[in-house]
Amino acid sequence: MSANQEIIEKTERYALHVYNRFPIAIDHGQGVQVWDADGKVYLDFMAGIAVYALGYHYPGYDQALIDQVKKVLHTSNLYYHQPLADAAKQVVTSTHLTGGKAFFTNSGAEAIEGAIKAARKYAYLKDGRNDHEIIAMKDSFHGRSVGALSVTGNAHYQDPFKPLMGGVKFADFNDLKSLKDQISDRTCAVIMETVQGEGGIYPADPAYLKEVRRICDERDILLILDEIQCGMGRTGSMWAYEDYGVLPDILTCAKALGCGVPVGAFVLNEKTANQSLVPGDHGTTYGGNPFVLAAVNAVFSLYRDHDIVGHVRDLTPCFEKSLDELVQKHDSVLCRRGKGFMQGLQLKETCPVGEVTRKALDLGLLIISAGGNVLRFVPPLIITKEDIDQALTILDKCL
């Protein structure tokens, strides 16, 4: 039996089957390549689902973690530590939310939970009511915990777990009328992804997002932007909202924040930070421990020193052009959507995306799908033109 097969069989025997995994076991990675347990090499264009922004073993990243391992991994949140002081400053500064405050979590879903709690508490302190509502978007994805699932606009994910958290209404994404129809005097927050990921790679329309911001300002409704997938440079700006000329009241991030270690965050702007969560309201044992925050600090330094976001901006036209060529060439590809290194190819129903990703795997390319029969591109942000050429040559064959 092959090494891959042995691992697969053991996993299926003992690990809960909630994923239809690709039939390989990943052994190690280097740069933008990974190797499976049988020694086959793959070009990675999914980056652990938008996590490995710096690829594998980016110079300086491992050493920062090793140095922290030798000091202390965990302190609990009852003590101060240097990585927290540094990471909070770096994250908040990067968001342009002057006077804002960060809370670190173990995952994206947990960042959403914190954002929901902060928004509800902010509204509660204003009017003392506890029947506030959150407006979320159809076809959104915010995570699998009950609060995050409650604002995830996807019946397939929600239905088996109802009743979920109450006080959530759904609007059509990029449709102002639909949003306005849902707003009431109980609305405390609007939550959306700046670029919908799981739902099929749909960027917010600039005019729409600006107007949502204006409406929220007018009624003191908090705007929560979920940039767990689209943030950290992926769209060619550190945060996708920078391109739109708007700021959120609450930002959620995770995935590439730690480039491989489990860490997320929610960042509250000054107004929200000053009038929401206080000691006793929120906490976590592990969230933001010294080990994961050493990674976050390394990520921010490396991004700065090597202008990772500038690289995304520079290479985006080439990436988009190559993808557009695939659209032109293949009848099975209807269109391209996306921003920067977060792109989707909409496939015809007659060309199931699962077959394309599976064939790509056979030919040495890791790539994933998104909802609605979309081929999703979330590669490491350090890919080169040669990597793009190689990936799209493989895809050309698959299509």
Ligand SMILES: Cc1ncc(COP(=O)(O)O)c(C=O)c1O
């Ligand atoms: C936009 C968005 N929000 C939230 C989440 C949930 O993050 P996590 O899986 O770390 O809980 C995801 C995960 O894919 C996501 O893409």
